[in-house]
Amino acid sequence: MSSSERIDVRKPVGADLFISYAWTSEGHRKWVRLLAAQLKTLGFDVLIDADVDYGDDLNGFMRRVADCKRVLLIVDQNYVARADTMPESGVGKESRWIAEVYEDRDPAWLSTLFVDNAHCVRPAWLGDRMPKGFDFNHSPGSQQEFPGVEQIEDLWRWAAGLPANRDSATSIATLRERATRLEQQDxxxxxxxxxxxxxxxxxxxxxxxxxxxxxxxxxxxxxxxxxxxxxxxxxxxxxxxxxxxxxxxxxxxxxxxxxxxxxxxxxxxxxxxxxxxxxxxxxxxxxxxxxxxxxxxxxxxxxxxxxxxxxxxxxxxxx
Structure with a gap:
């Protein structure tokens, strides 16, 4: 994309989150859609592949991604392989376009979620850039048999722009006090x-x-x-x-x-x-x-x- 075609990405006004992932398997695809559904239940406006019309208009797709407040890469081993070695695949194209936008964005705009990727390998285009990552990997025999219980809170806190440190989070007592005020006003x-x-x-x-x-x-x-x-x-x-x-x-x-x-x-x-x-x-x-x-x-x-x-x-x- 030439500099004259570059999109103004200074003011994200679109969806809360765009999710980029590989169609590794039907099971993986269902897992991603369940994750998207969970985030939608929490109140986020989420875009996934089914919500975007690639067509031949690359600018159109880029604008949809650029307008999102956050971008999440679901990085399994297949996603890394496609991003690194298959530039004409869906993941390859998305990686190229997201990389173009990422240059002009705050690092917090993009994050990675690792699943079926035990060593948390990132696509090569990220280079030495280390965006925030969420480890959803499952290791047989580990104490954490069902990864995602705590990580999902970390994920939505990132998507909402909240501090990762829960010590700075609003206390339950304060939240209850606020809820009481709202209820009394209603x-x-x-x-x-x-x-x-x-x-x-x-x-x-x-x-x-x-x-x-x-x-x-x-x-x-x-x-x-x-x-x-x-x-x-x-x-x-x-x-x-x-x-x-x-x-x-x-x-x-x-x-x-x-x-x-x-x-x-x-x-x-x-x-x-x-x-x-x-x-x-x-x-x-x-x-x-x-x-x-x-x-x-x-x-x-x-x-x-x-x-x-x-x-x-x-x-x-x-x-």
Missing amino acids: LRSDPAQWRSPDLVGETHFVYEDAPQKIFRWGVGASEFALQVSGCSYNSVYVYKDPIKAVGLIRGEDVDDTDLAQHLAPGRSVTPQVGQSVVLMNTHGRLAVVDILDVQREDTSSSRYVPPFVNFRWRVVESS
Whole structure:
């Protein structure tokens, strides 16, 4: 390949990993595909021969390889022989093209995995370059009867760009702590946290955490939705958007049969603590919401206090 045809390899943006191997036997081919499947299960985007169309476009193949973030050579004895003595074989061509790219890459871009290659012999084109290698060889009578249990972790750590030294790895305790934070955050925004099937109830509603700032209760024709946002230190806006109508109940001891008269034509009402709101859903049923407490967002203290509204609801049976 001439210098004018050389591909810009400075910014790998393709698959996570390209695997180069020889079709030594059907069993070896299946082993490589199982390895690729394992890495895909771990979340890596892996390219093997079946994913690449060699065709006559050498530039096209080179670009697919050059764009990969990592390249792994599965080096058995047959792979070495083909790379060294059979330049027109698939392995021979891949070796030539990978060598061209490797000159402009960080050494960590390429690694070798040795299997059925007891002396870990490398292809001659690597010369005195010694990329990281993974020994998957099996020696009869060795204590390690099934090589690959620990090596697979070393392999994915290399593919992910993590330090090889596990001492610098993130501790299990830290990983659990992070997972707990993520789970708590997911729970806070889960709509299931902000609804109740009860027709009568009371809740502490941290509305900024809820999707669309909505709390729902009841089921079917008796389902209601309360959407709020902050107003002043002792009041909130209550919107009709998720239902049909809202209204501020004025006066005390209002009879349930008169609640519909308090519905307003506007988009929202602004109840204060101690006041009540009437809601009408899309089925024409009514519910009463009593505003018990309101808290505005407080960022002045050392600990953040989110805005919330405490309220009590009841679906009007006679409606």
